[in-house]
Amino acid sequence: GNSVTQMEGPVTLSEEAFLTINCTYTATGYPSLFWYVQYPGEGLQLLLKATKADDKGSNKGFEATYRKETTSFHLEKGSVQVSDSAVYFCALGGGNTDKLIFGTGTRLQVFP
Amino acid sequence: SQTIHQWPATLVQPVGSPLSLECTVEGTSNPNLYWYRQAAGRGLQLLFYSVGIGQISSEVPQNLSASRPQDRQFILSSKKLLLSDSGFYLCAWRSEGGAGQPQHFGDGTRLSIL
Secondary structure, three states, X not given: OOEEEEOOOOEEEEOOOXXXXXXXXXXXXXOEEEEEEEOOOOOEEEEEEXXXXXXXXXXXXXXXXXXXXXXXXXXXXXXXXXXXXXXXXXXXXXXXXXXXEEOOOXXXXXXO | OOEEEEEOOEEEEOOOOOEEEEEEEEOOOOOEEXXXXXXXXXXXEEEEEEEXXXXXXXXXXXXXXXXXXXXXXXXXXXXXXXXXXXXXXXXXXXXXXXXXXXOEEOOOEEEEEO
């Protein structure tokens, strides 16, 4: 079945450091891929998405490229801020399912 | 534009008491609706989802139930709460027929059972 694997956290960085959060997936067909962000005490917000191979989703300085050859959708940001501290979830959807498959989430902590 | 509302934001209930959490969506018709639970520091667990009025799919057998009495209303209930029902409950919606589309989440309800 479909699945999503995210790197374990927490990821701890200093402000202005480069961020990568790894996400790989297993799926049949051609899924859509998403990154969500959850700030403390809040619901999930859609950060970015990609619907087909080689698509690059981007938002608020974050980017992720849908790589079918490596079945990956890694999240990157060139210079993180303290305000980026949150939990990030990778998710997969599409095909003949009404559900999203979520990764376990990666906590990012950014220090000044 | 579409919006989703969940209430209450926080709730403290004694063990054995009933529960009713409500979620409504505005600005769209016939959405798919979802209830998730998130234990402290953990990932998301899908509890129920609905593709139409009166249609409920249960993902995990447990102490909870869901109902969809109206097109854009989704209710999570329990007759008798357990300590293990504590957590952060999230409602989400997705466009009808949009299998590759994202889900959009409410602000959540934090439920504490004493």
